[in-house]
Every structure is written in C-alpha cells, then in structure tokens.
Amino acid sequence: MTTSAWKNSLLSIMERVGVINLLQRTGSNDRNSLYILTYHRVERPAEIPWLSEADINVTPEMFEEQMKFLSARYHPVSIEEVLDAAHGGTPLPGDAVLVTVDDGYRSFYDTIQPVCQTYGISPLLFVSTAFVEKGTFWWDKVYQIVFLSGLNELDTPIGRRSIATLKEKQYVLRELLQALKNVSFSQLTEWVDPIHSELVHLSEDQEHNTVTWDELRELRAKGVAVASHTHTHPLLTRISLEEARREVKVSQELIKRELGTALPVFAFPDGKMRAVNQNLIDMLNSEGFELVFLLQDGRARLHPENRFHTLPRLAMWPDQTLPQFHLRLTPLINWMSS
Ligand SMILES: [Zn+2]
Structure with missing residues (x-):
C-alpha cells in the first residue's frame, strides 16, 4: 500500500467513526468564520480534449457529491450574506461555506450553476472580463498551439522548439506559459493570436469555452453573483501598480456596465503568495473593495469592526476523496496550512 492509499483508508475510517465530524463541530459555533472553496472547471477531461486538463478541479459527479455534502452538513452562504456579516449585520450561520469559481469557463454555465441550484447553493463567479465572449483563454490557446497544431517544431518567443513527442509538448507548454506570464498582455497576444488562428482549427462549439455576457446576465437573473478577477x-x-489599478478598474466598470451592479469584492489571479503584495492590497482598499480573496489554505475570518478584509480560499483539486474534502472544512485547516 502506498503512503497516500494508507492515508486515505485512515481518513475513511476517521470519517466512518465520526472523528472528522467531531473536528468539524469544534468550530461550528464560530459565527464570524467561513470556509471558502475555489473551483475553476468541472468537466470530464475525455469530453473536451481541446483544452488542457490543468484547470479541471473535479468531475461533474464529484462536484455534485461535494455540493450535496455541503448542503446536508454545512450552511452554504451567498456573498451578499458574507458582506452583510462583514458590515456587522446578521452574523454568519455556524459552519458557513461560500462556493467560489474563478476565471469564467463555460462549465460554470453548463454544470456548476445548475448543480448549485439543485442544492440551494449561491456560487460567486470571478471573471476576467477580457475573455468574456472571446471563447478561449490565452493559456488554452497556447495549449492548443502546442498540442493540436500537428507540428513537429514550433518557433516561439523563446526560440525554436521541438514538439514532436508528448514529453516535448508538455515541457514546451510549461516553458511557454512561464515565459508568457512575464510579458504584457498585448505582447503575448501579438504572438499567440496570429499563430493560433493560422494553426488551430476547431468547431464553433469547441471555440466556446468562456462565458458570454448574455450567459452572465442569465446567471445574474438566477441569483449568481459575478465579481472581478481583473481584465486580462x-x-x-x-x-506596475498603475497597470494593476487599470486592470481592476476596467473589469469592475465592464461588470457594472453589462450586469448593472459590481460588488466590492475581488479575487487575485493565481492568488498565491507570489501574486499578492501589500501595495496591491492597499490599492484595492483605496479603490473601494471590501473583500479581497486569495488562494491560500485557511479558514476565513470576518472582523466586523474592519471594513476591509483579505480572505483565504481553499483550492479544490482532482482526486480529492470526500473524507479529505470534509477534513479540509474543519478548523484543523488553519493548523494544516501553517
Ligand atoms: Zn484565475
């Protein structure tokens, strides 16, 4: 038995005899805390071979199982309830959980929202507004160039690369994504877009991977909250800080123009330590944001005396068993992540 298989059977036993439930209960009375979950895509990889599997967090079956579990064992809350509690209004229920989803993939519209609706969960969607209506995120275009172009060699901004074998493709994709994250959006699209339209030919359906404004308006009407995840x-x-400010303001203005209102909440792209610093936090505070979401493990805590909060969120991953999922939604998460 491998270590992880051993750990998993131990966790299953802990779940069966009620230990994880006991751990959950040690934090149930805290009315100022909540667990915030982060998903990106909910899909079956085999059904969408034109996109990388990297951002798939769970299959639709696992997602349904997790939402069913939340609705039975926790108190899912909406972002409006979290804002109200943060303002000193009604405190959160015990065991509060907020479901958030990043980027604006089509699977939010196709799968995530319908499942959430079935279980009475109000998800919060963070969109990068430049890609709404655009069909495909730039990183998925790079994936398609490397994996679907059929080329053996590729001229890239970091030199000519062989992409003949699967191993080479995987390596070059990693290398290219890394390099392109360091250049401006206009520089990267200058390379990606023309090559992509020349080399990659997909059906209309395969080109519809991001939500449209019409879909977002429909989701809004169903009670989905949509918030900023920058523009590009x-x-x-x-x-630069000024560019960052522009990124935030443009996306906030577009959301307001297209959907009528924009909440004072924001999620950092990437959201890990490398993507966040104090100057950016101060900038978001000065732009009127109130809740700023990171992607770092921990149980989020509200301090109603403060108007501004930065909140940790738990990244969901594939192959997470239900006992693992449950264990992460206990106060132990603060200890596990420290
Ligand atoms: Zn993102």
Whole structure:
C-alpha cells in the first residue's frame, strides 16, 4: 500500500467513526468564520480534449457529491450574506461555506450553476472580463498551439522548439506559459493570436469555452453573483501598480456596465503568495473593495469592526476523496496550512 492509499483508508475510517465530524463541530459555533472553496472547471477531461486538463478541479459527479455534502452538513452562504456579516449585520450561520469559481469557463454555465441550484447553493463567479465572449483563454490557446497544431517544431518567443513527442509538448507548454506570464498582455497576444488562428482549427462549439455576457446576465437573473478577477488575468505582482489599478478598474466598470451592479469584492489571479503584495492590497482598499480573496489554505475570518478584509480560499483539486474534502472544512485547516 502506498503512503497516500494508507492515508486515505485512515481518513475513511476517521470519517466512518465520526472523528472528522467531531473536528468539524469544534468550530461550528464560530459565527464570524467561513470556509471558502475555489473551483475553476468541472468537466470530464475525455469530453473536451481541446483544452488542457490543468484547470479541471473535479468531475461533474464529484462536484455534485461535494455540493450535496455541503448542503446536508454545512450552511452554504451567498456573498451578499458574507458582506452583510462583514458590515456587522446578521452574523454568519455556524459552519458557513461560500462556493467560489474563478476565471469564467463555460462549465460554470453548463454544470456548476445548475448543480448549485439543485442544492440551494449561491456560487460567486470571478471573471476576467477580457475573455468574456472571446471563447478561449490565452493559456488554452497556447495549449492548443502546442498540442493540436500537428507540428513537429514550433518557433516561439523563446526560440525554436521541438514538439514532436508528448514529453516535448508538455515541457514546451510549461516553458511557454512561464515565459508568457512575464510579458504584457498585448505582447503575448501579438504572438499567440496570429499563430493560433493560422494553426488551430476547431468547431464553433469547441471555440466556446468562456462565458458570454448574455450567459452572465442569465446567471445574474438566477441569483449568481459575478465579481472581478481583473481584465486580462495577469500576475499583478509582475506589472506596475498603475497597470494593476487599470486592470481592476476596467473589469469592475465592464461588470457594472453589462450586469448593472459590481460588488466590492475581488479575487487575485493565481492568488498565491507570489501574486499578492501589500501595495496591491492597499490599492484595492483605496479603490473601494471590501473583500479581497486569495488562494491560500485557511479558514476565513470576518472582523466586523474592519471594513476591509483579505480572505483565504481553499483550492479544490482532482482526486480529492470526500473524507479529505470534509477534513479540509474543519478548523484543523488553519493548523494544516501553517
Ligand atoms: Zn484565475
């Protein structure tokens, strides 16, 4: 038995005898805390071979299982309830959980929202507004250039690369994504877009991978909250503070123009330590944001005496068993992540 198989059977036993439930209960009375989950895509990889599997967090079956579990064992809350509690209004229920989804993939519209609706969960969608209506995120275009062009060699901004074998393709994709994250959005699209339209030919359906404004308006009408995840999804620490401010303002204005209102909430692209710094936090505070979401493990805590909060979120991953999922939604998460 491997270590992870051993750990998993131990966790299953812990779940069966009620230990994880006991751990959950040690934090149930905290009315100022919540667990915030982050998903990107919910899909079956085999059904969408034209996109990288990298951002798939769970299959639709697993997602349904997790949402069913949340609705039975926790108290899913909406972002409006979290904002109200943060303003000193009604405290959160015990065991509060907020489901968030990043980027604006079509699977939010096709799968995530319908499942959430079935279980009475109000998800919060963070969109990078430049890609709404655009069909495909730039990083998926790079994936398609490398994996679907059929070329053996590719001229890239970092030199000529062989992409004949699967191993080479995987390596070059990693290398290219890394390099392109360091250049401006206009520089990267200058390379990606023309090559992509020349080399990659997909059906209309395969080109519809991001949500449209009409879909977002329909989702809004069903109670989905939509908030800013910047305009072009850069790592904000790698651009100037003024550019970062523009990224945030443009996306906030577009959301307001297209959907009528824009919430004072924001999620950092990437969201890990490398993507966040104090100057950016101060900028978001000065632009009127109130809740700023990171992607770092921990249980989020509200301090109603403060108007501004930065909140941790738990990244969901594939192959996470239900006992693992449950264990992460206990106060132990703060200890596990420290
Ligand atoms: Zn993102």
